[in-house]
Amino acid sequence: MEFALSSDxxxxxxSVTRTLARLCPLDRVRKAAExxxxxxxxxQGLVELGIPGLLxxxxxxxxxxxxxxxxxxxxxxxxxxxxxxxxxxxVMAPLALLRAASPAQQAKWLPRxxxxxxxxxxxxxxxxxxxxxGAGIAAQSERLxxxxxxxxxxxxxxxxxxxxxxxxxxxxxxxxxxxxxTTLTTIDLTRSIGELHVQNVESEPLAHGDGxxxxxxxxxxMLAADTLGASWQMIEKSVTYAQERKQFDRVIGSFQAVKHLxxxxxxxxxxxxxxxxxxxxxxxxxxxxxSLTAAHAKAYLSEVGRFVARTSTEVHGGIGIxxxxxLHYWFKRIGLNRQLLGGPERVRHLAAQMQGFI
Amino acid sequence: xxxxxxxxxxxxxxxxxxxxxxHRATFPNPYGGGRPAADMLVxxxxxxxxxxxxxxxxxxxxxxxxxPDILKSRIIAEEFTRAKAPMGLSGQGISMLAxxxxxxxxxxxxxxxxxxxxRGEIIWCQGYSEPGAGSDLASLQTRGQEDGADFLIxxxxxxxxxxxxxDMIFCLVRTESERAKHQGIxxxxxxxxxxGIEVCPLKTMTGNxxxxxxxxxxVRVPQENVVGGRGQGWSVANAxxxxxxxxxxxxxxxxxxxxxxxxxxxxxxxxxxxxxxxAVFRDRLMQLQGRVLAMQFHGLxxxxxxxxxxxxxxxxxxxxxxxxxxxxxxxxxxxDVLGELGVLYQDSPHLRxxxxxxxxxxxxxxxxxxxxxxxxxxxxxAERGLGLPREPKLARG
Numbered sequence: 001m002e003f004a005l006s007s008d009x010x011x012x013x014x015s016v017t018r019t020l021a022r023l024c025p026l027d028r029v030r031k032a033a034e035x036x037x038x039x040x041x042x043x044q045g046l047v048e049l050g051i052p053g054l055l056x057x058x059x060x061x062x063x064x065x066x067x068x069x070x071x072x073x074x075x076x077x078x079x080x081x082x083x084x085x086x087x088x089x090x091v092m093a094p095l096a097l098l099r100a101a102s103p104a105q106q107a108k109w110l111p112r113x114x115x116x117x118x119x120x121x122x123x124x125x126x127x128x129x130x131x132x133x134g135a136g137i138a139a140q141s142e143r144l145x146x147x148x149x150x151x152x153x154x155x156x157x158x159x160x161x162x163x164x165x166x167x168x169x170x171x172x173x174x175x176x177x178x179x180x181x182t183t184l185t186t187i188d189l190t191r192s193i194g195e196l197h198v199q200n201v202e203s204e205p206l207a208h209g210d211g212x213x214x215x216x217x218x219x220x221x222m223l224a225a226d227t228l229g230a231s232w233q234m235i236e237k238s239v240t241y242a243q244e245r246k247q248f249d250r251v252i253g254s255f256q257a258v259k260h261l262x263x264x265x266x267x268x269x270x271x272x273x274x275x276x277x278x279x280x281x282x283x284x285x286x287x288x289x290x291s292l293t294a295a296h297a298k299a300y301l302s303e304v305g306r307f308v309a310r311t312s313t314e315v316h317g318g319i320g321i322x323x324x325x326x327l328h329y330w331f332k333r334i335g336l337n338r339q340l341l342g343g344p345e346r347v348r349h350l351a352a353q354m355q356g357f358i
Numbered sequence: 359x360x361x362x363x364x365x366x367x368x369x370x371x372x373x374x375x376x377x378x379x380x381h382r383a384t385f386p387n388p389y390g391g392g393r394p395a396a397d398m399l400v401x402x403x404x405x406x407x408x409x410x411x412x413x414x415x416x417x418x419x420x421x422x423x424x425x426p427d428i429l430k431s432r433i434i435a436e437e438f439t440r441a442k443a444p445m446g447l448s449g450q451g452i453s454m455l456a457x458x459x460x461x462x463x464x465x466x467x468x469x470x471x472x473x474x475x476x477r478g479e480i481i482w483c484q485g486y487s488e489p490g491a492g493s494d495l496a497s498l499q500t501r502g503q504e505d506g507a508d509f510l511i512x513x514x515x516x517x518x519x520x521x522x523x524x525d526m527i528f529c530l531v532r533t534e535s536e537r538a539k540h541q542g543i544x545x546x547x548x549x550x551x552x553x554g555i556e557v558c559p560l561k562t563m564t565g566n567x568x569x570x571x572x573x574x575x576x577v578r579v580p581q582e583n584v585v586g587g588r589g590q591g592w593s594v595a596n597a598x599x600x601x602x603x604x605x606x607x608x609x610x611x612x613x614x615x616x617x618x619x620x621x622x623x624x625x626x627x628x629x630x631x632x633x634x635x636x637a638v639f640r641d642r643l644m645q646l647q648g649r650v651l652a653m654q655f656h657g658l659x660x661x662x663x664x665x666x667x668x669x670x671x672x673x674x675x676x677x678x679x680x681x682x683x684x685x686x687x688x689x690x691x692x693x694d695v696l697g698e699l700g701v702l703y704q705d706s707p708h709l710r711x712x713x714x715x716x717x718x719x720x721x722x723x724x725x726x727x728x729x730x731x732x733x734x735x736x737x738x739x740a741e742r743g744l745g746l747p748r749e750p751k752l753a754r755g
Contacts, residue, residue, distance in 0.1 A: 001367070001429055002360045003658035004668055068359060239744045253746040256737065262746060263739035267676040274655035275648070281359040296648040303645070348644035349637075357620075357634050357643075 003277070005072070012065075013072045019045045020080040026326045032083040033189035033329065038155065043084045043116070051086070053114030055094045060110035062094075067218055068280035071225040075276075078229030078337075081329045083190040087222045088122035088153035088161075089113070092215040096122075096161050100169055100211030105204070109159065109171075121157035121174075123148035123196050127167050128216045129342040137198060139164040139205075144172065144198045150340065152219075154183065154194030161206070161215075162196065169206040169215075176201055188336035190329060214283075216341065217291050220298035221279050223337045227305040228272055230330045230337075234312035235265050237327060241316050252315075261311050268304045275300055295351040299344040305334040361658075363429065371433050377408060378441040388444040392523040394478045402447050402478050410434055411446030412476040415460065420473025428661055435610070449520065451475045451482030455528050458545075458597050462586040471526075471547070483550070485515040485529030485572060486595065493734050495530075496540050496592060500574060502531040504581075509533060509546070511554075511577040517728065521557045521570035524550050534589045543591035548579040564720045565704070610657075612681065615688040615718075616650045618711070619643065623695055633695055642691055649684055653677075672743025679735040682726045689719040 005013070023045045032039040046052070054070055056062025070091050077086055094113055097106055112118045126136045126148060137146040148162055160172045172179060180197040239262055242253030252258045279293035309331045313320040320327055338344065352358055363371070381404065386397035394402070405411035406422055413431065415421020424430075438445050446452075456475050459468050474480045491498035500513025511531055521527070526549055534542040550557070554577040559567035586594040623633040623643060633639055656673065663670045692715040693700035702709045703716055726732050740746040 001363050001658075001662070002666075003655070003662040004359070004666060006359075235744075239746060242746060250750065251747060253740075254748070254750060256733070256749065259740040259746050260733070260736040262744055263679075263736035266672055266744060267679050267736075267739055270671070270673060270676055271649075271652035271656040271680065274659045275652040277359065277659070278651075278655040281361070285359075286361070293651065296644075296651050299644070300648040300652055345641060348641055348648075351644050351647070352640050357623075357640060 003274070005068075005277075009069060009072060012069055013076065015049060016046075016051070016073050016076040017079070019049060020076055020082055024080045024082050026329070029081050029083060029190060029329055030326060036183075036185075036189055037083070038085065038192070039083045042082055046084060046086075047116035050114075052090050052116040052119075053094075054090060055098070056110050056114040057098075060106065061114040062110070066280075067091075067221060067283040068277060070218075071221055071276055071280040074222040074225035075229035078226035078231075078333065079233045081190050081230060081233075081333050085119045085153035085155075085157075085192065087219060087226070088151075089119040089157070091222050092122045092124075092152070092219050093120035093161050095214050095218050096169055096206060096211040099214050100206035100209045101171075102207060105171070105206065112158075118158040119153055119156060121151050121153045121160045121194070121196075122215065122219075123151035123160050124163040124169075124212060124215060124219075125150035125341065126165075127163040127212060128219075129340075129346055136165045137162055137170075139166070139168060139170065139203055142203050142205075144170060144201045144203045146198060148196045148198075150184070151194050151196050152340070153192060154181070155192040160196060162198070163212055167212045169211045171204040171206065172196070172198065172201060186332075186336055188329075188332040190333055191336060193336075213291065217279075217283055217294035219341045220294045220347065221276060221283065223340055224272070224279075224297040224301035225276050227301040227334050227337045228269070228276060230333050231265075231269050231301075231305050231308040234308050234327065234330050234334075235262065235269065237330075238262055238265070238312045238315040245317070258315060261315055265308045265311050269308055272297070272301050272304055292351055292354050295347045295354065298341070299347045299351070302338040302344040302347075306338060309334045363433070367429055367433060370430055371437060374410070374434055374437040375441070377410070378437060378443045382441070382443075385443055389447055389449075391449060391520060393481055394447055398444075398447065399478050401444065402476075405446045406476060410438075412452075412456075415456065415472065415476060419460065419468050420476045428665055432661065439610070447476075447478045449481070450484045450528075451480060451526075454484065455482050458528075458594060459585065461597050462590075462594050464585075467547070467585060480526055481520060481524045482526050482528060483518050483521045483524035483570075483572075485518060485527045487517045488514060489516055493731055495595075496543065498530055498532060498543065500529070500531050501535065502533040502544065502546065502579070504533070505578070507582075508578050508580050511546075511548075511574045511579055513574050515572040515574075516560070516569070518557075518570045518572045519568055521550070521572050522559060522567075526550060527572070528585070530591050530595055533584075533591075537589060540592045541589050543595075544588050545585045545591040545594040546579055547583045547585060548577070552577050552579065554578070562720070562724065564717050568721065568724075610654070612650045612684050612688060613654060615685065615692070616647060619646075619688065619692050619695065622692060622710075626696065626699075628697070639695055642694075646684075646688060646691060650688075653681060653684060672739055675735075675739045675743045678730065679732055679739070682722065683732070686719065686722040686726060689715050689722055693719055 024042045028039055050063045051073055053062030054065050057064045097110055135147050135149045137144055137148055157174055162170045162172050178199040178201040182195040184193045184195055186193050242258050243251055245252050276297045279297040282289040282293050313327060313331055319325050386401045389398055409422040409424055412421035413424050414426045417423035456472050459472055488498050502509035502511045526547060529546050530543050531546050532542050533544040554575045556573040558571045560569040560571050561567045626633050660670060660673055696710055699708055699710055703713050741748055
């Protein structure tokens with residue numbers, strides 16, 4: 001029995017963190033966010049580490065690691081609010097292809113995904129979070145019609161994996177006739193979200209298995225891990241600031257009112273790490289626990305993330321809400337993570353359903 | 359991550375299970391504190407002989423003498439829960455005094471006290487808090503004045519659970535009044551039947567007297583009863599507090615409560631509708647389930663780290679605060695689920711679970727306060743865990 005990271009996992013964590021510390025300081029994040037683009041050099045750094053192929057088996061040019069490894073990368077990306085594709089393109093899409101695609105589809109797409117040559121967007125929100133504004137995609141006679149809002153890793157995606165109204169998955173070429181893309185601007189400019197309209201578009205179904213459930217569970221865990229990393233960064237920034245800022249001739253971190261806010265953030269957040277580790281481990285090794293613990297990881301981190309985001313901003317006082325300080329990049333990333341693939345109330349509703357409580 | 363147990367541990371589990379199966383007929387009633395019943399004493403002896411209690415205490419001091427192995431301890435706890443077998447005796451003597459004596463006691467003190475304490479023959483109470491010394495425990499004023507080879511002890515203790523049935527007390531007494539406050543305290547053992555000791559039950563909001571006040575008037579105690587040397591009481595007490603904080607905030611207790619609430623929500627109805635179908639209650643249940651799971655997995659992480667020496671940052675410092683709070687919130691939620699039935703108490707008609715939830719809701723508030731208040735815990739997390747500065751000393755005036 002060992003509930004801990006392996007030395008390989010600690011090395012992975014270390015190398016991703018070092019790369020992001022070098023390539024992705026706040027200035028770089030700000031530049032990409034203001035231009036509403038990915039940070040290409042950061043992405044290139046991740047490609048050199050093999051991150052796009054993290055979950056893809058070696059025979060397709062990947063590294064063949066597990067979801068817990070991906071969760072550690074997601075945590076580091078959240079910690080640095082990195083403006084790069086990841087959750088959809090490096091985690092959900094390869095898992096869908098591995099679990100639900102034909103050998104021919106796998107051979108065609110996985111190597112290009114693993115090498116970082118292409119990215120793949122994911123449009124399954126209606127099937128997980130529920131449909132807003134009557135959105136949804138109908139599949140009939142191998143043709144797709146309708147719209148999917150809140151597609152992930154949207155910009156520059158060569159391909160989309162789309163869930164239809166029955167939960168079946170389809171590959172959609174981003175440049176196919178009848179595909180219309182609209183970028184959505186969210187509070188969080190470090191991630192690319194968009195809306196996909198399809199009009200009589202030819203469908204290439206992913207025929208096998210439970211690809212949607214695996215994508216959903218993995219997506220929940222990645223969003224939770226991203227929030228864990230972003231939240232810890234906000235706590236660290238609060239502590240540093242509270243050790244420097246002086247009022248009434250004392251550093252504000254010596255006042256219990258401030259000290260206790262910092263302690264509460266850390267105490268609420270840290271158990272979430274073990275929950276994420278377990279959920280990610282269960283995804284690969286304890287299937288019976290996978291969906292429930294993934295849902296709880298997503299809901300728990302959404303709630304604690306909101307608490308940390310507002311409390312950390314408050315510890316910073318007035319400077320906390322300025323653009324200049326840049327704390328808002330973490331605040332907004334945590335805010336986006338909370339709603340993507342279902343807010344906590346929705347996810348807990350699904351968790352109750354999974355246990356047969358309704 | 360590898361959550362499976364190796365064959366050697368699975369073997370140990372099988373042995374434990376067989377032992378419990380074999381002795382099922384002699385399970386005593388679970389120990390509820392105070393003086394143990396005769397069948398509990400027999401059970402305790404059997405558990406020690408077979409390594410299911412006092413497991414790592416050396417044989418020469420009355421224990422089983424096994425190497426510390428946290429996984430085996432966990433397996434024992436799991437199998438006892440599974441078989442609904444009563445665990446061995448617990449309480450301040452076994453959980454706090456015995457480990458402290460083994461760590462810092464003299465050879466004579468270890469030989470005299472540890473074995474009978476483990477067997478449940480000596481029941482102890484803890485004399486720490488005073489009316490004027492709560493969170494600031496080191497400001498305690500109970501004094502021991504040197505009188506020949508003895509101390510004459512005068513003062514008052516409070517929150518002394520088990521004092522009415524205890525044989526002995528381990529007590530913090532100011533014996534070196536000329537020294538600075540942390541350096542003037544001694545940790546002293548003495549019998550509760552020593553002349554000059556008066557015990558007054560302290561009834562709490564639950565309606566029961568779970569605590570006592572203890573008054574000392576010229577209580578004569580030999581100086582040789584000091585543990586760890588005169589003036590060393592503060593560091594000896596800190597060794598003991600470390601053991602106490604580990605006892606509070608057990609995540610498995612939270613899971614037991616959660617499972618009971620799930621059953622409650624399935625069984626109880628309002629106007630014919632199952633409470634599980636109430637979306638608001640269901641959402642609160644799911645929130646609590648998420649927190650219980652997080653604390654359980656956090657516990658597994660700490661367990662592994664204590665074997666491997668892995669750094670868990672402030673992981674250990676948060677357990678008392680979060681665990682006690684979670685247990686209290688579970689009790690509060692159960693009361694809300696029961697609604698008007700949830701305020702029934704004592705021997706009322708329609709009472710649910712013998713009034714457990716209200717009693718827990720009230721008593722657990724005491725656990726949030728005791729053993730280091732939530733506010734003290736937050737200071738510890740902020741100062742030792744996050745590196746924030748200590749409170750500046752207030753000017754003495």
